[in-house]
Amino acid sequence: MINQSLKFKDKAREALADPHLRVALGKARGSFVNKRAELAAALPEFERLRDEARDVKNHVLENLDHYLERFASAVEAAGGQVHWASDAAEARAVILGICERVQARTITKGKSMVSEEIDLNDALEARGYTVVETDLGEYIIQLAGEPPSHIIAPAVHKTKDQVSDLFQAAHGGSRKTTVADLVTEARLVLRDKYFRSDVGITGGNFLVAETGTSIIVTNEGNGDLTQTLSRVHIVTSGIERIVPTLEDVSLFLRILARSATGQETETYTTLSTGPRRPGDLDGPEEFHVVLVDNGRSRMLGGPFQDMLRCIRCGACMNHCPVYGAVGGHAYGWVYPGPMGSVLTPLFEGLDGTRDLPNACTLNGRCQSVCPVRIPLPEMLRELRHQQHQQGLMPPAQRRGLGVWRFAAERPGLYQFANRLAARVLKGLGGRGGRIRTLPLAGGWTEFRDLPAPQGKTFLELWQARPQKPEEPR
Amino acid sequence: MSDAPRVGLFATCLMNLFRPSVGFASVKLLEAAGCRVEVPLAQTCCGQPAYNSGDYAAAQALARQVVEVFEGFDYVVGPSGSCMSTLRNDYPRLLADDPIWGPRAQALAARSHELIAFLVDVRGVQAVEAAYPGRVALHDSCSGLRGLGIKQQPRLLLDSVDGLKRCELADPEVCCGFGGTFCVKYPPISGRLADDKLADVASSGADTLVGGDLGCLLHLAGRLKRQGSPVKVLHTAEILAQMGDTPGIGDGHED
Amino acid sequence: MPREQILSRIRQALGRDALPPEAAAALDARRPAHTRISYSDDLVERFITRFQSRAGTVARVACRADLPAALAAYRAEHGLPARAAIAAPLADLPWGLEHHPGPAGQEEVLGVTGCLAGIAEMGSILTVSGPAHPTTLNFVPDYHVVVLPAAHIVRHYEDAWALLRARPGGLPRCTNIISGPSRTGDVELTIQLGAHGPRRVHVLLLEAPESAEG
Numbered sequence: 001m002i003n004q005s006l007k008f009k010d011k012a013r014e015a016l017a018d019p020h021l022r023v024a025l026g027k028a029r030g031s032f033v034n035k036r037a038e039l040a041a042a043l044p045e046f047e048r049l050r051d052e053a054r055d056v057k058n059h060v061l062e063n064l065d066h067y068l069e070r071f072a073s074a075v076e077a078a079g080g081q082v083h084w085a086s087d088a089a090e091a092r093a094v095i096l097g098i099c100e101r102v103q104a105r106t107i108t109k110g111k112s113m114v115s116e117e118i119d120l121n122d123a124l125e126a127r128g129y130t131v132v133e134t135d136l137g138e139y140i141i142q143l144a145g146e147p148p149s150h151i152i153a154p155a156v157h158k159t160k161d162q163v164s165d166l167f168q169a170a171h172g173g174s175r176k177t178t179v180a181d182l183v184t185e186a187r188l189v190l191r192d193k194y195f196r197s198d199v200g201i202t203g204g205n206f207l208v209a210e211t212g213t214s215i216i217v218t219n220e221g222n223g224d225l226t227q228t229l230s231r232v233h234i235v236t237s238g239i240e241r242i243v244p245t246l247e248d249v250s251l252f253l254r255i256l257a258r259s260a261t262g263q264e265t266e267t268y269t270t271l272s273t274g275p276r277r278p279g280d281l282d283g284p285e286e287f288h289v290v291l292v293d294n295g296r297s298r299m300l301g302g303p304f305q306d307m308l309r310c311i312r313c314g315a316c317m318n319h320c321p322v323y324g325a326v327g328g329h330a331y332g333w334v335y336p337g338p339m340g341s342v343l344t345p346l347f348e349g350l351d352g353t354r355d356l357p358n359a360c361t362l363n364g365r366c367q368s369v370c371p372v373r374i375p376l377p378e379m380l381r382e383l384r385h386q387q388h389q390q391g392l393m394p395p396a397q398r399r400g401l402g403v404w405r406f407a408a409e410r411p412g413l414y415q416f417a418n419r420l421a422a423r424v425l426k427g428l429g430g431r432g433g434r435i436r437t438l439p440l441a442g443g444w445t446e447f448r449d450l451p452a453p454q455g456k457t458f459l460e461l462w463q464a465r466p467q468k469p470e471e472p473r
Numbered sequence: 474m475s476d477a478p479r480v481g482l483f484a485t486c487l488m489n490l491f492r493p494s495v496g497f498a499s500v501k502l503l504e505a506a507g508c509r510v511e512v513p514l515a516q517t518c519c520g521q522p523a524y525n526s527g528d529y530a531a532a533q534a535l536a537r538q539v540v541e542v543f544e545g546f547d548y549v550v551g552p553s554g555s556c557m558s559t560l561r562n563d564y565p566r567l568l569a570d571d572p573i574w575g576p577r578a579q580a581l582a583a584r585s586h587e588l589i590a591f592l593v594d595v596r597g598v599q600a601v602e603a604a605y606p607g608r609v610a611l612h613d614s615c616s617g618l619r620g621l622g623i624k625q626q627p628r629l630l631l632d633s634v635d636g637l638k639r640c641e642l643a644d645p646e647v648c649c650g651f652g653g654t655f656c657v658k659y660p661p662i663s664g665r666l667a668d669d670k671l672a673d674v675a676s677s678g679a680d681t682l683v684g685g686d687l688g689c690l691l692h693l694a695g696r697l698k699r700q701g702s703p704v705k706v707l708h709t710a711e712i713l714a715q716m717g718d719t720p721g722i723g724d725g726h727e728d
Numbered sequence: 729m730p731r732e733q734i735l736s737r738i739r740q741a742l743g744r745d746a747l748p749p750e751a752a753a754a755l756d757a758r759r760p761a762h763t764r765i766s767y768s769d770d771l772v773e774r775f776i777t778r779f780q781s782r783a784g785t786v787a788r789v790a791c792r793a794d795l796p797a798a799l800a801a802y803r804a805e806h807g808l809p810a811r812a813a814i815a816a817p818l819a820d821l822p823w824g825l826e827h828h829p830g831p832a833g834q835e836e837v838l839g840v841t842g843c844l845a846g847i848a849e850m851g852s853i854l855t856v857s858g859p860a861h862p863t864t865l866n867f868v869p870d871y872h873v874v875v876l877p878a879a880h881i882v883r884h885y886e887d888a889w890a891l892l893r894a895r896p897g898g899l900p901r902c903t904n905i906i907s908g909p910s911r912t913g914d915v916e917l918t919i920q921l922g923a924h925g926p927r928r929v930h931v932l933l934l935e936a937p938e939s940a941e942g
Binding site for chain 3 (some may be wrong): 031137155179190212213221244261266301
């Protein structure tokens with residue numbers, strides 16, 4: 001999708017003014033946060049599991065070339081095919097090539113953030129294929145013509161009423177108003193699509209180097225129907241999603257659902273190893289894995305390598321107050337919230353994403369819940385550093401920082417300026433003790449009064465304090 | 474007394490400019506805990522605004538200045554989780570590559586403490602001599618909570634205050650939306666987060682909101698006062714030091 | 729070639745060439761022992777509790793010969809027709825209904841399969857695809873009935889991996905780990921069962937020490 005991160009401020013304002021969004025996000029926040037907290041508290045091993053998960057991911061990144069090659073050989077040994085894609089265009093070309101060769105018409109899709117990242121749906125539809133998203137959330141936003149607003153709950157920004165309207169417009173018939181009826185309606189509509197599907201495209205939560213297995217972890221079973229009933233199964237996955245062995249998979253299964261949706265486990269963990277085998281009564285005739293780099297290898301060996309540990313659980317956005325206020329669309333690209341604010345500038349460039357690293361209070365809650373302990377606030381600060389070095393900081397802010405630094409390095413001047421400010425601001429505050437508007441401080445006073453200072457600075461009062469006689473204690 | 478530790482008070486920018494009473498409350502609490510308190514006059518800012526804005530060079534310059542000014546003290550203590558987290562967590566990282574300043578920053582970090590955590594964890598204070606007749610909600614500032622592990626210490630001391638009834642917030646770990654320069658760069662988002670926090674305060678039934686960081690408190694008080702709320706906002710230290718009758722942040726005064 | 733391009737970019741970033749063979753062999757021999765979730769509950773009890781906590785149902789069945797009666801009871805309880813896709817290894821039993829070994833078609837209501845193991849850790853069954861177990865039986869019918877011998881319940885995922893590795897031919901095309909019926913929370917985070925996969929999953933827990941896969 002076209003990166004719209006530069007419109008962050010406008011989109012955030014719109015989002016804040018949207019009452020439906022506020023309701024939807026409020027529900028999500030409560031649900032995800034509380035459930036995760038309960039499960040984390042109930043599992044004595046949880047923190048140790050997080051440490052181990054971090055270490056395994058680091059180990060993989062240090063040996064990524066080896067594990068990718070091992071994975072590729074194992075897939076091929078199982079009769080599957082591996083395709084390497086340096087960027088989004090190569091990934092699209094590979095998939096379009098497969099679809100063309102097998103003369104596909106209908107393509108079903110399980111949830112895949114990489115497919116969003118490489119703009120796959122538009123490319124497929126432009127070639128005339130019928131593309132059906134089958135994850136209920138993805139299906140809802142496909143009907144709405146919107147991108148996902150959350151990496152694991154793509155339609156989390158929609159209220160039930162909005163879904164009712166979308167379904168009625170798309171399916172006709174009576175307007176379904178209960179969640180049960182809406183889910184049943186989608187089930188019936190999508191059943192038909194699975195059975196007509198030529199190519200099924202899913203993501204991959206984990207790629208197991210040892211066995212050449214790709215794994216999806218889901219609740220709905222749509223990914224399974226997608227890949228089982230299609231003639232061809234294509235997995236799209238980032239190159240960093242490799243884990244060495246099945247033993248490592250167990251580790252991640254223990255933390256993924258707990259961190260993501262606040263469940264002990266998701267309903268389905270599906271390990272796919274190659275295509276249909278002799279004697280099999282079902283399953284795809286072809287099995288392809290598209291390994292997508294698209295900027296990931298650039299992150300290796302630098303200050304952002306830790307970001308490649310991400311397992312796409314969404315805990316960071318579930319716990320992010322800014323995400324909770326503005327929702328995912330404000331971020332303007334595929335990945336929202338804290339992980340998106342790190343990834344988007346790295347994938348799409350610092351210049352077109354200036355707000356993302358800054359639209360964060362550095363409160364650190366994301367890091368405190370990240371199952372693989374990615375230091376997200378540090379990375380956002382590092383992106384600010386790179387913005388500053390590349391001259392991307394707004395000029396007014398840059399000048400202000402310069403003036404402030406000049407004074408702060410000169411205690412006499414700094415304290416003089418503070419004494420002056422204390423008096424002026426106290427005067428402006430008057431008896432009320434607060435200032436409602438202040439030139440150049442609109443950023444503060446748009447939403448809040450400025451509490452007036454007490455009148456003199458602490459340092460001057462301290463110097464003027466009556467000296468206590470030295471008393472023995 | 475020779476065994477009384479020599480404490481350098483870190484007079485944070487916001488305390489120095491907006492709320493000297495918090496500085497005096499800090500001194501009072503530190504002295505009551507058996508410390509000798511000094512206030513170096515050559516101090517300015519910890520440099521966090523520069524660090525968080527990505528201007529590492531400026532942050533390093535100010536970090537070196539702070540390291541130098543506070544080098545002789547047994548402890549550096551400040552009434553702010555945010556500034557003290559900068560000294561403790563960020564300075565060693567900022568100056569890590571500097572063979573001279575790196576070790577000095579490490580040494581300073583090890584001696585740096587947020588006021589209330591220092592009182593409880595280092596000085597073993599379990600209770601204070603103070604009274605405050607009010608229902609008090611405590612705002613856990615994020616840098617204190619997650620940067621320095623400050624959670625139980627202020628609750629312990631507040632619960633020892635005579636007449637004080639503490640009201641726990643429903644979601645005490647969520648950010649109030651201050652975030653340093655964030656609050657002026659993204660005012661509508663910051664305002665929404667303040668409103669969410671203040672709604673939590675309102676449903677807690679508190680008549681007083683306290684916290685350990687003046688940044689959050691100025692932001693929350695400013696929003697409360699804009700809404701005409703009577704809730705009084707104080708720094709935790711003011712209540713603990715029996716200075717709870719000071720006019721609240723953003724409240725009017727007599728003189 | 730993108731493959732070489734990507735690998736060389738990775739090696740450049742890591743500041744080294746391809747790993748020497750001994751280092752590669754050491755990595756391939758790596759078999760980590762990660763922390764497992766410790767619990768002391770009885771395996772069968774743990775499996776049942778956890779599986780039920782995810783809206784799965786369990787009925788205990790004394791021996792293989794009792795399976796048809798147990799299925800009949802389940803069908804009666806849910807008003808299911810006398811037709812099912814029943815995996816081949818179970819086809820020899822006198823089910824008393826019309827059945828075929830799969831795959832499951834669009835109108836399939838009931839699928840009956842075995843499984844390789846139950847995993848007590850989080851209450852899951854593990855199935856392996858093959859001629860004896862078409863994957864569609866797990867996902868297409870509204871009702872999935874799984875025969876699980878109690879003796880096949882293992883403690884942790886790791887124990888199940890060992891079983892998978894021990895199979896002739898190693899991993900099957902498709903390994904499914906299933907914890908209860910299909911569910912979604914995609915509309916206002918309200919949990920709704922039966923999103924795309926089965927609306928109900930019912931385990932017939934075989935007490936007798938016999939294999940369900942035949």
